[in-house]
Amino acid sequence: MFPYVPATDSDKRYMLDKLGLDDIEDLFKDIPDNIRLKTGLKLDQPKAELEVMSSLKELADQNLDASKAAVFLGAGAYDHYIPSVVKHLVSRSEFYTAYTPYQPEISQGTLQAIFEYQSMICALTGMDVSNASLYDGASALAEAALMAADATGRNKVLVSATVNPESLRVLKTYLNTKGIELMIIPMHDGVTDTEVLKDKAGSDTAAILIQSPNFLGYIEDLSEAEKAAHEHKALFVISVDPISLGILRTPAEWNADIAVGEGQSLGSPMSFGGPGLGFMACKSALVRRMPGRIIGQTRDINGKRGFVSTLQTREQHIRRDKATSNICSNQALNALAACIYLSTVGREGIKEIALQCWHKAHYAASAMTRTGRFSLAFDQPFFMEFPITSDLDPDVIQSSLLKNGIIGGLSLEKYYPELKNTILYCVTEKRTRLEIDTLCSVLEGLK
């Protein structure tokens, strides 16, 4: 007997008798004999709970996790604090063992939570409408590009080289397969080269895609990019860090048409890069071109408030090959986590968290650069990440930090060959002054 399969031998015998069959094999007679698996799968014997858990613990123990080390690594996945309530509430199995809310009358919990999530994404970004989630920030950026190409009927997308390289790779894959041209606008002094951008933008541009804070942590001045986009009737797409929006100017204030981003920071653990949360919000005029689910408020026949999936004629289960996207399963549980997280930290908390990230990152940057051996790669305003250059090999720095219980930043040369010996550090609100000081003293001690 297997704990997850309740049927006993006598149950099966009874059911087969009802069907007038001798053997369970009779049910598989439609599978032609020469493609039947005769030998059985070459997998291990079934394991008991205790054995499974010890196998998994053994694997987990081979990883250095954030409970055992101070993480100064960001670059798209972030070690923020997750309040206890988030995990407790997301772990309610009424939420996590439910399916996509196809029957709204018995899915009001999920539907209302997503509606509240949409409301809070709009509050953060300042945009008019949000969808119910996409896979991650990278695919959200790619979906925004496809949406812009569709909305403008144009076939060329301009993207800044300061966008997260993971997102850039995903964008390339999505656009390449669809035959949409992608032009990368170079970086200048750590931010998007707006002169090149203005030069390249034209009447064939579907969208301009920029990230701020950008991959290097720098806060971009988006006014020129916005002008370039709208002058040519292209869509302006901004990828943002939702935590930064506790204090920083919003995509709506930059007059973005579409705002996207990675929402893992909002209550989901890093989990080796997934599951995270892609969010997308846009101006009202674009809502019918949005990919994915959207939840709307309505009334039941007694006039009581309720929530349903709406504007579904955009979606694959209705429109098939004419749908705005193929997405079906999304990241609903991570959107729920974001909803609970944002409810928990609230109006004051999101500011305080963003401010602590700002202050701690700036303290760290100034402490690291104090002696002059380490310096900021560029002189630009940054939020909680910043690139530090020195004459030391990043691998040597990383291994020394690891010995001191610190997971250091990301070496940037792989992504930007011109940035030799440059490391991108991230300082979230979780880092303490002691951890920052330890990091600095290890760096100073290196020969």
Add this chain to the structure above:
Amino acid sequence: MSYDRLIIECSKKGRRAYSLPRLDVPETALPDSLLRAEDAALPEVSEVDVVRHFTNLSQKNYAVDIGMYPLGSCTMKYNPKLNEDAASLPGFSDIHPLQPESTVQGALKLMHEMERMLCEITGMSAFSLQPAAGAQGEAVGLMIIKAYHLHKGDEKRNRIIVPDTAHGTNPASASMVGFKVTQVKSNEDGEIDLDDLKAALGEDVAGLMLTNPNTLGLFERNIELIAKLVHDCGGLLYYDGANANAIIGKARPGDMGFDVMHLNLHKTFSTPHGGGGPGSGPVGVVEKLKNFLPVPVVSKSNDKYYLDWDRPLSIGKVKAHYGNFGVVVRAYAYILSMGAEGLQKVSETAVLNANYMMHALKDLYELPYDRTCMHEFVLSRLKDNPENITTKQIAKRLLDYGLHPPTTYFPLIVREALMIEPTESESIESLDRYIDALISIAHEAVEAPELLKEAPHDTPVRLLDEMSAARTPVLKWND
């Protein structure tokens, strides 16, 4: 009166549900030019408010942990608790995707082992765990098909064939990848019409997407011939793994002639659906397509696991990092728990349960394809139906019985379809209760049809006005 508040309606200035350590570094001034003009209008509530609010919301959901959830093609099986514990181990949940490889050997090993086990289960040569869900797996599979043809210098293949029973994601994925879609009919047995398929094939066909068993719950008995026809014309065969729960341990897509496929770990491999995600849609391929898989690929050399980015033929990346790793951990734990023997019991019991239900219901409900089904079956209208009761009304009446309805109005080729997939998780008592409810509803349809027409009666909200929701959208709380 059931709970009816939005979290923003619980908000009161001065309340808070969070606490942060006191700032322990000196402050750095912020230039005004960088700042947002107004605070984000998030709620201000206490921790008690948050907990009560979301607990109340959770109680308005139906879920697998409450009862049977026989959504066809969704495989709503039980989600083992052990898997949740495994994924929550800090060694899995609190690791950063860009940490040095030497510090994540356990995670890389798990992925490597998982790929190997999925290859064994499906008969494929290599897997990528990167796709975040089934639909993204489909898109990746189709990108691989496209890349393969282009690599061979064959630029004319711009068409994908899907049967009329296909999931909506199939044509949507094909279109997203830049293919044209040709639909082929099903025959009177509910399988692909071979003549129609032959007519559709040609030198511009990149491939055929097939779910097997198909969405009628029927095994495509001509699969070997179908594979030969597609391969003979130079196309590739794509397996949509949404219905793999019917065949694990019994037959493998690789042995049927499929070249590329995806699995839904959130269906066949027991990871929770989460109210609509996160899922995981690993893609498997035969040997000749290996080099086209997304980067990076987990490899092993000298007992060390590493991420191999040097794959010049790769289609690239479709998702940041390595997929929904947390979901993969759960599915990995499931496969360890079940082993070869258990997985075979899964498909056998799932198929037995479906046939038992089909047999018990076909006297009262139309059964358009009356033959042995696999893990699911599709009913049509009530046989005795003087009041023209619709499938929607039957579904809504099931809610009054405290049960989740089947998938409705799909597949599109069955009128008023009710698509039932009980899974192996349901006991005979649970199946009987569901059967009894559907029998009782069939009688009500004749004797007390208003009960169906006004259903549901006992749910947290009653029938919702979806028309006005779409006509005048209210998509956030201050709309």
